[in-house]
Amino acid sequence: MNEKLATLIELQNIDIKKDEIINKISNIHNETKLFEESMKKKQEEIENAKSEISKDSVFKKDKDFEIASVEEKIRKHNMELNGVKTNDAYRALLNEIENGKQIKLRIEDELLIVMEKDEKLLKSIKDLQNQYIEIEKEFANKKNVFEIELKKHEEDIAKLEEERKLKIDVLPKNISEKYxxxxxxxxxxxxxxxxxxxxxxxxxxxxxxxxxxxxxxxxxxxxxxxxxxxxxxx
Structure with a gap:
């Protein structure tokens, strides 16, 4: 076999090994990225749930204020009942009181829905935090392995680069460029x-x-x- 051709085959074998190692390094970086993205996503989901609960807290305070306002109106109307002198005025106050009670019930229903939602959100936050911890633990364990593997891969590539240079150096420039x-x-x-x-x-x-x-x-x-x-x- 032509000596230059034999050198080219050896050079290609070196390059194939090098490409395989580079691919392994790329896979490690991709897996690392997946862990990081997964942790980031869980953290974002946790923060979004907390933000929703925070918004609901403001909503509940507003609704508590509305209930207190309605209750105050009902109390005043009940006191006014003793002072009315006509049946029409009496019935009008009773209607106001009944309307107030209905409004209060509606607001309480709204509050109940939000409270149930927040309860689910709190459970979701706990589950997400547990998932985050599990991913973090797995990543910590894998990270040590990744670091060891990356170090070895880098050493192997350095050796292959030296071998590659020796092969390139003995080839005519036009042949190495063609290759x-x-x-x-x-x-x-x-x-x-x-x-x-x-x-x-x-x-x-x-x-x-x-x-x-x-x-x-x-x-x-x-x-x-x-x-x-x-x-x-x-």
Whole structure:
């Protein structure tokens, strides 16, 4: 096999390993992000529920004030009953008192609905806080593992970078540039084997003269379709 081609295959194997490690690092960062987003979402849900309870507190105070105002009117009308001199005036006061009682009942119903809602919100807050704690604990445990894994991955990448440089340094510049260009445009795979007379990259049938040139191993041969560098498995 052409020495330059052998070096390119070794270089690609290094790059494949490096890409796999980079993918693992990316997965760790993504998982970390998911934990952080999940915790943030729970915290926002807790804050929203607390904010709703706070608004309801103002609402309940307003309604308590309305009830007190209605009760005061009812009390005054009851006192006025003793002083009226006509049946019409008496009936009018009774109507006012009854209307006041109905208004009070309606306000109390509104308060009851809000109180029941707040009770559910308080339970929801407790559940969300427990969920937040569980996520936080799991993240804390995973974080230690992530840090160890990231450190090892970074060390492995540093070693691969050194190996990669050694391979690049022995290749002519035009060949290394060709490799980099194809690799960047073909999802990281620039050198492919011939498989049953087809290109191992795009799987197109290869002309006999192309296969012959590859077998001779004198020069680098590329696939006319996908432009990947071809080699014959030993």
């Amino acid at each position: 980099e260009n194809v690799r960047n445009n073909k999802h990281g795979i620039a050198v492919v084997p011939i498989d049953n007379n087809t290109c191992g990259g795009c799987h197109r049938n290869l002309p006999i003269h192309v296969i012959d040139e590859v077998q001779k191993g004198k020069e680098l041969v590329i696939c006319n379709n996908c432009l990947r560098i071809l080699y014959k498995k030993l």
